[in-house]
Amino acid sequence: MSEFPLRNDSYQTAKNVAVTIYKSGKEVELLETHPEEKGIVIKVKVDGEEHIKAWAFFKDIKPSTMKIDNGSKKIEIAFEKAAVENWPHAEASSDATTPLYQKWSKVDFPEEEEVKDQGIDKFLQGIYANASDDAKRAMYKSFIESGGTVLSTNWEDVGKRKVEAQPPK
Known part of the structure; x- marks a missing residue:
């Protein structure tokens, strides 16, 4: 395993927060997701090599509301926020x-x-x-x-x- 090789981003609305992993033309397989109230840790396989990435969110989320959209160009993992509000940033500082x-x-x-x-x-x-x-x-x-x-x-x-x-x- 090595440094996380894929471009990624996070965004929010008042009700939801999401992380996006861009496949960038590579063969990407989502192996594991571990959502918690404060964030998520994922494990992916990129061109045959396993990688781990963690995100800590600015505030709590509802882990049970996780929705995964695994498209051809990106993987998006979204959650409902524990409270409906806009955060200064999607991720913790x-x-x-x-x-x-x-x-x-x-x-x-x-x-x-x-x-x-x-x-x-x-x-x-x-x-x-x-x-x-x-x-x-x-x-x-x-x-x-x-x-x-x-x-x-x-x-x-x-x-x-x-x-x-x-x-x-």
């Missing part, structure tokens, strides 16, 4: 997710030499690909609920509570 990527470089991982050349996205995708179902659930929940500031693989901890956003330390 990009400032909230910045610390996630800046802080990982300071962690001492055993496989650090291999990872340097591949980038942090590849490393995190490797963790996800080899994780248990509980660890994957913990990763989804912690990332989405915290707006991208927390990433945990500990389901025993994350499953019991709401994961709050944490500012960089």
Whole structure:
């Protein structure tokens, strides 16, 4: 798995919010969707290679209202908002997710030499690909609920509570 290769976007109306993944002439297969109240994580196969992408929305959505339109040129995944209102942005502030990527470089991982050349996205995708179902659930929940500031693989901890956003330390 590598960096997400497809152009993507999000938009909103007062009642709905949606993400769009543009196929750009590539062979794209939607493998998994994991909607949560704060966002969605998807897994796609692009030209035979698997990729993961997460979106954290500005406010809560109704995950059970997910509608997928898998067309020839794009995939659109739409949800009803938990409350009818216009948000300043469809997605949570990009400032909230910045610390996630800046802080990982300071962690001492055993496989650090291999990872340097591949980038942090590849490393995190490797963790996800080899994780248990509980660890994957913990990763989804912690990332989405915290707006991208927390990433945990500990389901025993994350499953019991709401994961709050944490500012960089």
